Amino acid sequence: MRTKLALVVAGIGVLLASAPVWAHHAFAAEFDVNKPLKLRGTLLKWEMVNPHSWFHLDVKDQDGKVVTWLIEGGSPNQLIRMGVTKNTVPIGTELVIEGYHAKDGTNKAVGRNFVLADGKRLFLGGSAPGGGGDKK
């Protein structure tokens, strides 16, 4: 049995090495791997549409001026199946975004992690701590 499982593991290693990345487009071409960032702000709008949803976040800069950032997230279709709606994350919710800044320097970023003010990772899928799970 141990030999068989080792074989499976070895096979999966190859599988992973050649597995397609499910990304719709090259995120590393859109956002700068050398510019990680952490933003704290309040949700202004969630474009819950495809191919990727975008979270509009009002962030105060160092001078106290509010600047709107656009944060790229995932396709909403599976979330809708799970019962998530636009109202699941109310406008005004405080969010901390850990991600990477857009290469062109504008106020856009990919949200590697969406974290609520209390430190919990935001929902949305069932396997994330605090997630609602598959409500099917």
Added chain:
Amino acid sequence: MNHRFRVPARVLATLTLIVVLVSIPVAGQAPSTASRTNGTAAKPYTPSRTPDGQPDLQGFWTNSTYTPLERPKDVTKEYYTPEEAAAAIKLVAERENEQTEPGTTADVHYDFSQFGLDRSQSTFTQSLRTSLIVDPPEGRIPSMTAEGEKRVADRAAARKALGGQYDSVQNMPIGSRCIVMAGAGPPMMNAGYNANYQIVQAAGYVMILTEMIHDVRIIPLDGRPQPPPGVRQWTGVSRGRWEGQTLVVETTNFNGKNPFRGASENMRVTERFTRTAEDTILYKFTIDDPSTWAKPWSAEMPMARTQGPIFEFACHETNYGIANILAGARADEKRAAEAAAKTGSK
């Protein structure tokens, strides 16, 4: 960022549950045992009939799977044992949920699990097969003919002649441009996420709606011929017929702009849909393209019934990524030019 290779405890708990579910069907989440093919003769199943007498394939289906198209090179058998299959799923699912190393290009992405898009969070099909490919028996795509290799090289050269991938929208991948993705096919491959379909049958027709990215195939069953060779489409032109309980669909007339695994525009895809259980369709396909592969090759996978409806995937709606990538490439070029000028002025 404090997320170095962190796998939340809840994820592990979920995965453990998945492994258990391999042998315990649970309505709505885990595919039933009927979703698994193990090479043994399945119990005879007679599907109900549509009002016009077709075997009923209607409903919502998914082909999401952890089984790779090609057999991993260090796996030499056609089937895993149930224990091995469960271990394989568990391992890949863990890797899919694993957080990536900060500062690597793989980390420049959103977290699939936060959006419910990792495969373990929705219905997925299971099979003991080690690859979707069943013929040739090695489970791998056969070697290409010299003509096929030349075509692949010519296509690469033509792309290069147009400039870099991020020099213009036209040079970017077909899927990124929201034209068509792997789920539509044919052959209909696992789209990665939202891998859902709806099949509707009407008198003389079968319609297949693909969620990724809202493609529709309308397949006539009246024996009409294929259109002339000049009529070419991204997803080809399909004609169907019933052979007993099996819907057979032949597709030709591809436009060659989105070649499946390097195939030519003259590829012929033969698909076979057989309802083998209330919650399962066995989907088989054969690729026949003599100018690319000396012999046809075939694959099969179960499609598992899932919950509808299909939600719209309007791929262009917020495809800001295209503009952002092009802007990013221009910013990179500007930075490189400035760096070169600085070096040159020293």
